[in-house]
Amino acid sequence: MKVLVLNCGSSSVKFQLIETSLEAIEKNADRLLARGGVEKIGAAAAIVTFEVPGRDIHRETPEILEHREAIACVVRLLTDSEIGVVKDKGEIEAVGHRVVHGGEKFATSTIITDEVAAKIKECIELAPLHNPANIRGYIISHQFFSDVPHCAVFDTAFHQTMPEHAYLYAIPRVLHRSLGVRRYGFHGTSHRYVARQVERIAGRPLAEIRVITAHLGNGCSITAIAGGKSVDTSMGFTPLEGLIMGTRSGDIDAAAVLHVIGKQELRLSEANAMLNKHSGLLGISGRSNDMRELTKAALEENDRAAALAIEMFSYRLRKYIGAYAAAMGGVDHLAFTGGIGENSALVREKACQGLEFMGLKFDPERNADAGAGGERVISTDDSPGMIHVIPTNEELVIARDTVRCIEGVI
Ligand code: AMP
Numbered sequence: 001m002k003v004l005v006l007n008c009g010s011s012s013v014k015f016q017l018i019e020t021s022l023e024a025i026e027k028n029a030d031r032l033l034a035r036g037g038v039e040k041i042g043a044a045a046a047i048v049t050f051e052v053p054g055r056d057i058h059r060e061t062p063e064i065l066e067h068r069e070a071i072a073c074v075v076r077l078l079t080d081s082e083i084g085v086v087k088d089k090g091e092i093e094a095v096g097h098r099v100v101h102g103g104e105k106f107a108t109s110t111i112i113t114d115e116v117a118a119k120i121k122e123c124i125e126l127a128p129l130h131n132p133a134n135i136r137g138y139i140i141s142h143q144f145f146s147d148v149p150h151c152a153v154f155d156t157a158f159h160q161t162m163p164e165h166a167y168l169y170a171i172p173r174v175l176h177r178s179l180g181v182r183r184y185g186f187h188g189t190s191h192r193y194v195a196r197q198v199e200r201i202a203g204r205p206l207a208e209i210r211v212i213t214a215h216l217g218n219g220c221s222i223t224a225i226a227g228g229k230s231v232d233t234s235m236g237f238t239p240l241e242g243l244i245m246g247t248r249s250g251d252i253d254a255a256a257v258l259h260v261i262g263k264q265e266l267r268l269s270e271a272n273a274m275l276n277k278h279s280g281l282l283g284i285s286g287r288s289n290d291m292r293e294l295t296k297a298a299l300e301e302n303d304r305a306a307a308l309a310i311e312m313f314s315y316r317l318r319k320y321i322g323a324y325a326a327a328m329g330g331v332d333h334l335a336f337t338g339g340i341g342e343n344s345a346l347v348r349e350k351a352c353q354g355l356e357f358m359g360l361k362f363d364p365e366r367n368a369d370a371g372a373g374g375e376r377v378i379s380t381d382d383s384p385g386m387i388h389v390i391p392t393n394e395e396l397v398i399a400r401d402t403v404r405c406i407e408g409v410i
Helices: 022-027 067-079 114-126 131-144 157-161 174-179 188-202 254-264 268-277 280-285 291-300 304-328 338-343 345-351 364-368 394-406
Strands: 002-008 013-019 031-039 047-051 058-060 094-099 150-154 211-216 220-226 229-233 333-337 386-389
Touching (some): 002 131, 013 394, 114 131, 157 229, 188 386, 211 304, 220 304, 333 338, 345 364
Parallel strands (some): 002 094, 094 150
Antiparallel strands (some): 220 229
16 A cells, blocks of 8 residues: 655655555555655745665755645655656545644554544644644645545654553642643653564564663654653643754753743743754854764863753753663663664763663664764674664654554454
């Protein structure tokens, strides 16, 4: 079955066309047919990329003012007689959508019906920046693909298994009941994918192993997975809490924020921008939110603020690894993913320093092997627990969930 996976953001549409089936999922034999995206929707020139495995990347910079034109562009490229991969859009048999927030309403992926779409809309107040674009992507793509099933895959769903003691905040209980204030967690699709890969590599059922997955990209989160379920995760009510990120602060004393708001007479929108856009690696380094650039600055220019940002990022990460090992009574597997997790040997080395006491023996040479790509183990052969690098693949999970929903096995 050819599944179009759509990830619609406020100014972008990313897509992949994946051929998969229950049998292909079982055999890990799914096939990527094409991928790409439309970025900078609404700007003078959008950036369109279209990539078919084995061919050169096709690029365009047309004016694309809104999401309808962006999705029309994706359909045009996929069906183009020269560079396309399907003869007509009728070959596409299902559409899978990334939806950021499913609140407490969705614990699994689901086929989108009118009722489901209405419930996703009810979650908008929990994710005002993301869910509107996700829903718009569904509404528009449904006009292009009206006869095929559409499936919603939620970033929050995997974490709905967290126990109450992990997801509640120690604030008046009524705020959970009346306003839905609790930890939801995000990046669930990525954590779930990485945990499944660990299961495959370990050769033991996920239900029998304790796994910590660290998704480190521009946004960062870490999850404790025991008995095959997410039992705790670092992002909270919003994707602000937890680890230090590119431009987000992660954990901070709420009273410090109140202090700054009071002293500097900030509006709520300004305080929000301070924590989400001007903090994290960028705020500490005063230079960049990009780990690659900071690493270069720290190592080649001796930039002390950049070095401090990397140190703080890695230290916070190490603290969480320790906390989640304690939460699960130990850890059998630690896995790194995301742009930083997959590529920054420096961050992995700093984060894994001194973890031997809990059975994670880090191998500096395996970690530093610049030639190694893809899935790999970076712990020593005699380490009781294993440390992995596993490139994430959220789109594949969305395509697979779409098939499973259609086949009625979710
Ligand atoms: P993502 O959001 O998953 O695309 O991750 C983006 C982050 O990954 C940015 O901070 C990048 O600087 C970082 N990143 C990508 N490649 C590397 C690399 N080779 N070394 C260090 N950081 C990297």
